[in-house]
Amino acid sequence: GENVEQHPSTLSVQEGDSAVIKCTYSDSASNYFPWYKQELGKRPQLIIDIRSNVGEKKDQRIAVTLNKTAKHFSLHITETQPEDSAVYFCAATARSGGSQGNLIFGKGTKLSVKP
Amino acid sequence: GAGVSQSPSNKVTEKGKDVELRCDPISGHTALYWYRQRLGQGLEFLIYFQGNSAPDKSGLPSDRFSAERTGESVSTLTIQRTQQEDSAVYLCASSPNPGLAGRAYNEQFFGPGTRLTVL
Numbered sequence: 001g002e003n004v005e006q007h008p009s010t011l012s013v014q015e016g017d018s019a020v021i022k023c024t025y026s027d028s029a030s031n032y033f034p035w036y037k038q039e040l041g042k043r044p045q046l047i048i049d050i051r052s053n054v055g056e057k058k059d060q061r062i063a064v065t066l067n068k069t070a071k072h073f074s075l076h077i078t079e080t081q082p083e084d085s086a087v088y089f090c091a092a093t094a095r096s097g098g099s100q101g102n103l104i105f106g107k108g109t110k111l112s113v114k115p
Numbered sequence: 116g117a118g119v120s121q122s123p124s125n126k127v128t129e130k131g132k133d134v135e136l137r138c139d140p141i142s143g144h145t146a147l148y149w150y151r152q153r154l155g156q157g158l159e160f161l162i163y164f165q166g167n168s169a170p171d172k173s174g175l176p177s178d179r180f181s182a183e184r185t186g187e188s189v190s191t192l193t194i195q196r197t198q199q200e201d202s203a204v205y206l207c208a209s210s211p212n213p214g215l216a217g218r219a220y221n222e223q224f225f226g227p228g229t230r231l232t233v234l
Contacts, residue, residue, distance in 0.1 A: 043206065046222045046223070089157060089158060102148070102160065103148075103223065105157055108156075
């Protein structure tokens, strides 16, 4: 089945700097890669996603890149702000058996943005 | 419209007791998921329901865990003979029918979770 590795587990940056979180996946058939943000004590919320037919997607200060050959994808946050502080999870689709549509999540990255 | 709701928000139980956790998905969402999140940890997949298909139970950690779903609505996660290691936040999520809108996968919308504490 699918396996998703995420790193780093923690990341601390100064306000205004960029942050990059990287994930790798194992199933070459996976074709959907969302990123979720979870603020302390709150539910995870989708912030951006990418499908396998594109290599990059941007939404204001956040972007995601996908390298299908290497089976890795990354989240880039530019001009970080204190409100970006949260745990970020990457995910990839599980394709084995009857699991089409299911997601396998990475273990998360705790991002701290220092003012 | 209303989002995914879960009840109870908090549950404290004694070791060995059974618990039931409830999830009400967004109306019209055919897919429903259960995850476990231990303190400071990631999202651990438990079970996935998609329409009338047989559920994917591959993430259930033991036979003490089971889940049911009534049609395409409410789901109940049951943990029998709870153990202290079952203490966690149990998150439910739902998503629209992946066959609609010509897309294979859709955003999962999460509920607020149920915090389970086993003493």
